[in-house]
Amino acid sequence: MAKRYLLGNEAIAHACIEAGVDFASGYPGTPSSEVIDTLRAQREREFYIEWSVNEKVAYENALAASWCGLRSIVTMKHVGLNVAADPLLTSAYTGVEGGFVVLSADDPYAHSSQNEQDTRRYAHFAKIPCMNPSSVQEAHDMMLDAFALSEEVGLPVIFRPTTRICHSKGDIDLGEVSGEHRAGAFVKDPRQYVVIPAHTRVLHKILNEKQPMVRKAVMNLGYNTAEVRGDMAVVASGIAASYVQEVIPDDVSFMKIGCFPIDGDWMQAFVQQHRVVLVVEEGAPIVEERLRQLACGVEVFGQMNGAVPKEGEFSPATVAASMVKAGILPASPFESPAPAAGLPPRPPILCAGCAHRAMFYAIKRVFPDGIFPSDIGCYTLGLQLGTVDTTICMGASVTVGSGIAHSGEMHPVVATIGDSTFLHTGIQGLLNAVYNGAEMTLVILDNRITAMTGHQPNPCTGETARGEPSVPISLEGICRACGASFVETVDPYDLTGTLQTLKAAKARSGTKVIIAKQACVITARRSGVRRGRYTVDPEACTACGACLRFGCPAIGRDADEKASITDLCSGCGVCTEICPSGAIVKEGRK
Amino acid sequence: MSSFDVLIVGIGGQGTILASNVIGEACLVEGIAVRGVETHGMAQRGGSVESHVRIGGVHGPLIPPGRADLMIALDLLEGVRYLHYLKTGGSIVANDQTVVPTPVYTQKLPMPAREELLGSLGEKGLFLIDAAALAAEAGNPIVQNVVMLGAASRYLPLKESSLKEAVARSVPAKTLDLNLKAFDLGRNAVRSE
Numbered sequence: 217m218a219k220r221y222l223l224g225n226e227a228i229a230h231a232c233i234e235a236g237v238d239f240a241s242g243y244p245g246t247p248s249s250e251v252i253d254t255l256r257a258q259r260e261r262e263f264y265i266e267w268s269v270n271e272k273v274a275y276e277n278a279l280a281a282s283w284c285g286l287r288s289i290v291t292m293k294h295v296g297l298n299v300a301a302d303p304l305l306t307s308a309y310t311g312v313e314g315g316f317v318v319l320s321a322d323d324p325y326a327h328s329s330q331n332e333q334d335t336r337r338y339a340h341f342a343k344i345p346c347m348n349p350s351s352v353q354e355a356h357d358m359m360l361d362a363f364a365l366s367e368e369v370g371l372p373v374i375f376r377p378t379t380r381i382c383h384s385k386g387d388i389d390l391g392e393v394s395g396e397h398r399a400g401a402f403v404k405d406p407r408q409y410v411v412i413p414a415h416t417r418v419l420h421k422i423l424n425e426k427q428p429m430v431r432k433a434v435m436n437l438g439y440n441t442a443e444v445r446g447d448m449a450v451v452a453s454g455i456a457a458s459y460v461q462e463v464i465p466d467d468v469s470f471m472k473i474g475c476f477p478i479d480g481d482w483m484q485a486f487v488q489q490h491r492v493v494l495v496v497e498e499g500a501p502i503v504e505e506r507l508r509q510l511a512c513g514v515e516v517f518g519q520m521n522g523a524v525p526k527e528g529e530f531s532p533a534t535v536a537a538s539m540v541k542a543g544i545l546p547a548s549p550f551e552s553p554a555p556a557a558g559l560p561p562r563p564p565i566l567c568a569g570c571a572h573r574a575m576f577y578a579i580k581r582v583f584p585d586g587i588f589p590s591d592i593g594c595y596t597l598g599l600q601l602g603t604v605d606t607t608i609c610m611g612a613s614v615t616v617g618s619g620i621a622h623s624g625e626m627h628p629v630v631a632t633i634g635d636s637t638f639l640h641t642g643i644q645g646l647l648n649a650v651y652n653g654a655e656m657t658l659v660i661l662d663n664r665i666t667a668m669t670g671h672q673p674n675p676c677t678g679e680t681a682r683g684e685p686s687v688p689i690s691l692e693g694i695c696r697a698c699g700a701s702f703v704e705t706v707d708p709y710d711l712t713g714t715l716q717t718l719k720a721a722k723a724r725s726g727t728k729v730i731i732a733k734q735a736c737v738i739t740a741r742r743s744g745v746r747r748g749r750y751t752v753d754p755e756a757c758t759a760c761g762a763c764l765r766f767g768c769p770a771i772g773r774d775a776d777e778k779a780s781i782t783d784l785c786s787g788c789g790v791c792t793e794i795c796p797s798g799a800i801v802k803e804g805r806k
Numbered sequence: 807m808s809s810f811d812v813l814i815v816g817i818g819g820q821g822t823i824l825a826s827n828v829i830g831e832a833c834l835v836e837g838i839a840v841r842g843v844e845t846h847g848m849a850q851r852g853g854s855v856e857s858h859v860r861i862g863g864v865h866g867p868l869i870p871p872g873r874a875d876l877m878i879a880l881d882l883l884e885g886v887r888y889l890h891y892l893k894t895g896g897s898i899v900a901n902d903q904t905v906v907p908t909p910v911y912t913q914k915l916p917m918p919a920r921e922e923l924l925g926s927l928g929e930k931g932l933f934l935i936d937a938a939a940l941a942a943e944a945g946n947p948i949v950q951n952v953v954m955l956g957a958a959s960r961y962l963p964l965k966e967s968s969l970k971e972a973v974a975r976s977v978p979a980k981t982l983d984l985n986l987k988a989f990d991l992g993r994n995a996v997r998s999e
Contacts, residue, residue: 221830221840246846328846351866384867385830385842458866533870551872553890556926559883560915562817562907564853594851600912670846764911769852772906 220388224352224381225250227388228319231359233258236394238286238314240265241274243640244669245293246328247382248321252291253670256681262397267672267681270610270640271296275303275318279372282316283409284400287363291319294335295609299641301338304372308342309419310408311370314398315363319375321382324498324529328379330592330609332527334499335376339476343423345434346374346476350457352386354439354474360391361437369430371423378498380455380529431479439474442486448544449490451507452535453497459535460496468544473503484510491515494523494542498530517542566597568770569747569786571734572661574708576603577766577794579630579659582718586630589616591642593634594668595661601767603632611641618645618654618727628722629656635691636666636674643694650699650727657721657728660691663736671739695729702728709734711793737786747787749803752779756799763791763800809841809863810963811873815888816880817905818845818855821951824976825878826857828955831972832964833861843867852908854884861963878958880937880951881905882923889926897931899958899996901950903938933957933996940991949988952977956992966993 222230229251232240240263242252256265264281268274271292278290292300297320304318320338323329339346347362349355355377366373407415434440449469452460457472464470471486487493487510495504495518504518517523523541525534533552539545566573572595579586580603590596590604591613598604606616617631633642638660646658666672673679678688695703702724706714714732721728735745757778763771768791770784779799781791792800812829814822823844833840841863845855858869874892879885879900892898902920910917924932935957937950944953952973959969970986977985 219834221827221834250846380843380867383844383846385826385840385844386867387830387834387840455866459868462865531868531870532866550870553872555888555890556886558916559887560907560910560917562852562854562884562887563909564818564851565908567851597851600909761911767908767912769908772911 218390220390221385222352222388223250224355224377224384226254227352227356227390228359228377229254230390231356232289233393234391235315235360235363236287236396237289237363238263238397239278239281239288240291241268241277242291242319243268243271243274243296244666244672245296245321246669247323247377247379248291248293248319249669249672250382251319252681253672256683261682262395265681267666267674269675271300272303275300279303279307279312279316281400282312282314284313284402285398286314286400287398288314289317289319292321293329294320294322294333295330296320297335297338299610304338305342306411306416307372308344309411309416309423312366312372315366316372317359317362317366317375318372319377322376322378322499324378330607332499334502335374336476336502337500339374339376340502342372343427344371344374345369345430346376347439348376348454348474348476349381350453350455350472350474352381352384353388355381356388356390358439358474365433365437368433369426371426371430378455378529427477431477434475434477435479435482437475440472440478440482442471442482443469444486444489445469447490448492448542449486449494450539450544451493451495451503453503454499456496456498456530456535459530459532462532463536463539463545463549465545476502478503478506480506480510483507487511487514492517492542492544494518494538494544496524496530496535496538501526563600564597565600565767565769566594567737567786568768568784569737569788570594571663571708571732571737571788572598573601573767574711574788574790575632575659575661575714575732576601577790578708578711578714578718579603579632582715582722583628583630586628587620587625589613589620589629589631591633591637593637593661595632595634598632610637611645614642614645614649614658617656617658618649618652621654621656622652630659631656632659632661635660635662635664635676638691639675639689643698646695646700646727646729647698654727655725657718657730660695660729660731662691662731662733663739665736665739667736667738671736691731695731700727700729702726703731704729705731705733707734708732709788709790711790737788741786747789749781749783749785749787750789750792750800751781751803753799753801754778756797758797758799760796763795766791766794809860810875811863811869812859812861812876812878812958812962813869813874813888813891814857814859814878814880815884816855817884818852820880821948822855822857822880825951825955826859827976828952828969828972829859829861829962829964831975832968835968835971836964838862839864841865841867854887856888876958876961878954880954882920882927883907883918886918886923886926895931897933897961898927899933899935899954899961900927901937901954902934935992935995937992940995941988944988944991945984949985952985952988953992956989957996959989959993960996
């Protein structure tokens, strides 16, 4: 088939189709989201696909499909694998039938993440194979092999791309789409699928006994390669291997680790032919730890002795600097020009007309001395508005809120969480808070979609990943079922009504819930909503700056310091209620 | 053979990804290897964004600082922010406008004047384009990115016909005429060297 210029995640999705994937599930998370989004955009789809409510749910769905003989994939970002870690570790014991691939995308430098954890650790932990592509083409090719490998060894296979694989592009050779699909059939076998102690002890032994066979199968794939060219060597894994290839001298040996577990004998035979070995990998020093166990009398450089950074992402310049430290290069071929200093930053920001900004503004007005635990989503950008005091992980706004409320802290607690995040892992926290009488207010920022990761549908949307209509769940109903008695829904564009409801919540005791419901401004625009823009009456404007402090990107200053509204305005109208002089009016209606 | 490295910078929503896609597709048209990388997710929401495209690239997608042959800046401030990526003697095609970042208002930060930004970008190898005016002339302010691409096409080691074929592959069919007009207006704004 032809060459195409594709995003890493698109190439990975295409490989799934070439492999004849039967079942795909996942929870959105940058940088993994486009895999499912590409699969669900296929016009002729012969496989089942869903956006699940969280990664554990997605994992178990796909695992069960594999048990029924289907080729299955589950996708998530690295921190999502923490949520799915429970089934992951035990599914290594039960094993799989149809090829089962666990795509967990890592994010070195935490471009869009709360940490820089390394998914490869989980593969080692669970004693299952892991594939770690170094380029988009390799990601495509490995994904094809991942399904077959999983079937060969009877284990889940972890697929670990990183941000610079998922979101990089290249000219990619694609294969033919497979027309072969399977219908699921569950074959009962309690000794395999019921992990009571008597069974699981045996399963653990079987998993351990499989390991030599797994190492051999991984090696046979040909993604672990070595070339001896001198008495010094560089060993690299993942995208770092591409950077190494850009700068490595011709007389320096090169070993690339694409798949785990590593065959120790093979690695040792290579290492012992060298005087100096440098190990370059983003994330945890996983290759390096293995190599140090094997190296005898060889000088090893890597993260563990400071030759390679322990955090962040690499570049050809980083890799060259490590080669200089190891004595492999005399000097870096790269200059390091300094970026311009003193420029105003341009961080990501909530969109003009975003209802989250209006809600944060109202919360701050009613709870000026509040403590604001928050969560993972676009609304984490509320940090810039002073209304995000904590974020740890999905769903933790509610539980950090109840913990602070029970700690004796006297300031009011107002937690914020998005609709998708609430459904992901927020519900249990609310149930727990209400039952144990936490004095707090939970605001669910309900924009009907999983916006941050690219507008994936969730159970609030009323549409599945397959584009089929489904009944949107009632957040009010869920909150009442969790035991909350104060459950009020507001429209954040109605600032007056929102302020009243917040004050009512403040006056009540117990765990109060306010659902701030207004469609994401991007999806609203896409579905044809046009509200008409607002403008500033320069005669009425006193240049007080109140509207500028609101932080809307559509509001700026003109030459004489008065406020002005740009064509970014989406017409939410909230600023008209903020302006003390009534100077903001609908365009054409002065 | 080393690659011809293009850095496209701007603000999330200005269309840096489409511009880099067109260059990538044009490489396919000509049978040249290409690598690219772009900003997604959290970094997208109106924030500063960068797309790297390495024409003839066969290894990693990231352009090392000091190595870009060409920078296409959709905003002057963003051009200055990423200037250290440009190699000595590299070229800049910049949109002659800048959007004031919101923190300038909310945190009362100093905003460099246009003249200061132009001073930082330097005179050598800088070509300024009034993309807003040319896009309006083409028929829609949204095609400023394609105007910029047309202007930059004078500096790219790719044929005009390949780039136009790539535009056709990358935009919705009903907007093709608009986009090709934008491309031509941009290209004609830069004198042939």
